[in-house]
Amino acid sequence: MGRLDEQVAIVTGGAGGIGTAVARALAAEGAAVVVADIRDAEGADLAARLGGRARFTHLDVTSEDDWQRAQAETERDLGPVSVLANIAGIIDWGPMGEQSPESFRRVVDVNLTGAWLGMRATAPSLRRAGGGVIVNMSSLSGLMAYAAIGAYAASKWGLRGLTKSAALELAPDRIRVCSVHPGAIRTPMTAGFDDAYTAGQPIPRFGQPDEVARMVLFIVTDATYSTGCEFVLDGGILAGPPAVLDPDD
Structure with a gap:
């Protein structure tokens, strides 16, 4: 018996990276997982490999019509949604002067x-389920500043605030809402960075999507007294700069 038997989860951005790892983790605990993405072939392949009650649905997260259709089809075929994992995300690198307004708005x-x-x-579906959990994938960039990713940082700081507001609004319905803040995770988004990027961290390596997925699973299954909270996986960056030790001491 899995901890999420009879639960229904929608995972956006499920066709790759962290989203795929989250979909696998939830399915392994018995959830019926809807892999939602714009990458049809990859998403359908993952759903087929997950088996069981897994489904794929085409979802452009910026489309209200897509969301309404995906929610309605999920509830019709699988039952009310009890877990929403908002994982889909994009980034555009470059200083403000080089980024177009269209690119900023898209991010x-x-x-x-x-x-x-x-x-x-x-x-509404989560309410019909009697409550549930929403996990929003923010970023370390939603807690501290980085240059040349203004749109990404603005979106992730905004998602942090939105999470807190939603947590307060939905608490009476027994719906918990939390945000996850990964640092450097080895995904296609960080493919251009070598290991030197993480050398100064207390944990001097890239994190793995499965590590993020385990945090999401913890929030869904075990963090039952937490809502409106930030859960951080950053290799220790927020702890501060590394200690400087004098070898003669």
Whole structure:
């Protein structure tokens, strides 16, 4: 028996990276997982490999119509949604002067507005399920500043605030809402970075998608007294700069 038997989960961005790891982790605990993504072939392949009650649905997280359809089809075929994992996200690198307004809006639309649309569309289903959990994938960039990723940082800081607001609003319905803040995770988004990028961290390596997925699973299954909280996986960056030791001491 899995800890999520009879539960129904929608995972956005499920066709790759962290989203795939989250979908696998939830399915391994018995959840019926809807892999939601714009990458049809990869998403359908993952759903087939997950087996059981897993499904794929095409979902552009910036489309209200897509969200309404995905939620309605999920509830019709599998039952009310009890877990929403908003994992889909994009980034655009470059200083402000080189980023177009269209690119800025696109990043914010996917990372922030997409999560808002998802919560808005699925909240009634979560209520019908008697409660549940929403996990929003923010970032270390939602807790501290980095140069040349202004749109990404704005979206992830915004998602952090949106999470807290939704947690307060949905608590009476027994719906918990938390955010996850990964640092450097080895995914296609970080493919251009070598290991030197993490050399100064207390844990001097890239994290793995499965490590993030285990945190999401913990929030869903075990963090039952937590809502509106940030859960951080950053290799120790927020602890501060590394200690400087004098070998003569």
